[in-house]
Amino acid sequence: MPEIRHVSPRDGDVLLLVGTMKGAFLFRSDAGRGTWEMGGPYFPGSAVYAMAYDGREGRHRLWAGPHSMHWGGLLRSSDDFGQSWTNPEEANVKFPEGTGAALKQIWQIIPGRDSEPDRLYCGVEPAALFVSDDAGGAWSLMEGLWNHPQRPRWNPGGGGLCLHTILLDPADPERIRIAVSAAGMYATEDGGSTWRPSNHGVRADFLPDKYPEFGQCVHKVVQSRQRPERMFLQNHWGLYRSDDRGESWTDVANGVPSDFGFCMAIHPQDPDCAWIMPLESDQFRCAPEGRLRIYRTRDAGASWQGMTEGLPQTDAYETVLRDGMAVDPLSPTGVYFGTRSGKLFGSADEGESWSELADGLPPVVSVKAARV
Amino acid sequence: MSLVFMIPGPLRELAGGCAEVRVERVEDTAGSVSEALSLLWAACPAVRDRVLTELGEVRPHVNVFVDGQNIRDAGGLAAPVRDGSEIYILPAVSGG
Numbered sequence: 001m002p003e004i005r006h007v008s009p010r011d012g013d014v015l016l017l018v019g020t021m022k023g024a025f026l027f028r029s030d031a032g033r034g035t036w037e038m039g040g041p042y043f044p045g046s047a048v049y050a051m052a053y054d055g056r057e058g059r060h061r062l063w064a065g066p067h068s069m070h071w072g073g074l075l076r077s078s079d080d081f082g083q084s085w086t087n088p089e090e091a092n093v094k095f096p097e098g099t100g101a102a103l104k105q106i107w108q109i110i111p112g113r114d115s116e117p118d119r120l121y122c123g124v125e126p127a128a129l130f131v132s133d134d135a136g137g138a139w140s141l142m143e144g145l146w147n148h149p150q151r152p153r154w155n156p157g158g159g160g161l162c163l164h165t166i167l168l169d170p171a172d173p174e175r176i177r178i179a180v181s182a183a184g185m186y187a188t189e190d191g192g193s194t195w196r197p198s199n200h201g202v203r204a205d206f207l208p209d210k211y212p213e214f215g216q217c218v219h220k221v222v223q224s225r226q227r228p229e230r231m232f233l234q235n236h237w238g239l240y241r242s243d244d245r246g247e248s249w250t251d252v253a254n255g256v257p258s259d260f261g262f263c264m265a266i267h268p269q270d271p272d273c274a275w276i277m278p279l280e281s282d283q284f285r286c287a288p289e290g291r292l293r294i295y296r297t298r299d300a301g302a303s304w305q306g307m308t309e310g311l312p313q314t315d316a317y318e319t320v321l322r323d324g325m326a327v328d329p330l331s332p333t334g335v336y337f338g339t340r341s342g343k344l345f346g347s348a349d350e351g352e353s354w355s356e357l358a359d360g361l362p363p364v365v366s367v368k369a370a371r372v
Numbered sequence: 373m374s375l376v377f378m379i380p381g382p383l384r385e386l387a388g389g390c391a392e393v394r395v396e397r398v399e400d401t402a403g404s405v406s407e408a409l410s411l412l413w414a415a416c417p418a419v420r421d422r423v424l425t426e427l428g429e430v431r432p433h434v435n436v437f438v439d440g441q442n443i444r445d446a447g448g449l450a451a452p453v454r455d456g457s458e459i460y461i462l463p464a465v466s467g468g
Contacts (some may be wrong), residue, residue, distance in 0.1 A: 102425035
């Protein structure tokens with residue numbers, strides 16, 4: 001097994017949590033974000049699709065959902081920046097008896113709101129939402145979604161039938177949005193007891209009915225913290241904005257080389273600003289023309305600008321997957337993304353210029369950013 | 373009746389560091405792999421969820437051999453064990 005290096009973040013540092021197909025890595029920098037040191041690999045050999053940082057109530061807790069092809073997956077946490085990890089005797093995220101389901105992959109871990117400091121959510125494959133109310137010790141299936149009458153008609157996308165996005169409305173603790181490939185976005189207004197599809201205006205090019213109530217292959221959805229009505233959605237073909245919490249969606253693919261893509265991030269302070277990485281078609285799924293470009297809008301999708309400084313512009317057949325992009329909470333905002341070819345890029349100026357933070361990692365499937 | 377489990381490297385830290393775990397069965401008659409595994413879970417509870425899914429099935433990329441025979445070809449978890457059986461738990465040849 002490889003030698004594992006560790007980082008020692010201090011208060012105010014920026015931490016990147018990078019999940020790959022063969023383990024997890026940490027990257028640490030001070031607030032200047034000019035130089036980075038790497039820790040890892042943690043869980044070598046396991047795919048890590050989900051990571052999270054929980055800084056509520058003075059915690060410095062890392063979460064990861066490593067999944068071994070042989071031995072399955074579970075949630076593990078670290079309170080010392082990866083030097084030691086919990087390894088629960090019993091798998092902590094598992095389907096209850098009677099559901100007839102078995103966990104295939106943990107796709108998302110989200111700490112709850114600041115007002116509920118011991119709550120966490122977890123999205124998994126097969127598509128389901130789990131919740132913990134004791135800071136991640138015990139987890140239970142949210143049965144309102146699991147028992148949704150439309151669930152038997154959800155179909156898996158290329159990545160499996162995964163619940164990959166969990167959006168906790170910052171203004172209303174009862175409101176949650178989730179996204180499933182390929183079922184679309186679902187909304188609850190009562191804390192998860194009842195759910196309804198929320199895909200009006202989102203296309204499903206792969207179905208005879210192009211605008212079904214549900215069944216869209218939504219790749220990623222983001223929501224503004226300042227203006228929770230504002231959301232952006234990257235679809236399997238289609239780039240959308242909503243100004244009513246996803247009740248309706250408007251096509252905003254204005255000036256992008258392709259409206260196909262996976263990842264998406266929204267500015268932590270500016271609801272009009274978001275980043276995407278367009279991909280060339282759902283067949284090739286690589287940077288158009290071999291030019292690695294991140295597109296940014298500052299006018300809520302009325303226009304998008306390709307950001308290229310510091311990014312390879314020849315023979316860069318890169319792909320960024322749905323959780324492969326993240327932003328930090330600093331000003332100016334740092335933007336980060338990892339590619340399937342194992343490169344990690346970062347920008348400390350909102351995408352104006354980029355630096356390669358790492359090369360030669362295993363295929364990157366998840367990037368999260370936090371301030372310690 | 374005595375059985376020996378051979379624990380693969382990645383699971384040994386969950387089995388007290390042991391490469392072999394010997395379990396004793398009170399009944400003197402032959403039992404099944406499923407019954408034998410229950411004795412292993414009693415001795416090393418953390419091994420269970422790494423070998424079985426929550427549906428109680430052996431994980432798809434894990435193989436269990438009883439005296440050299442893969443239980444997938446011998447009745448699965450109902451396959452018989454005998455006094456002195458050696459039961460290997462092994463990761464399948466898979467990955468990328």
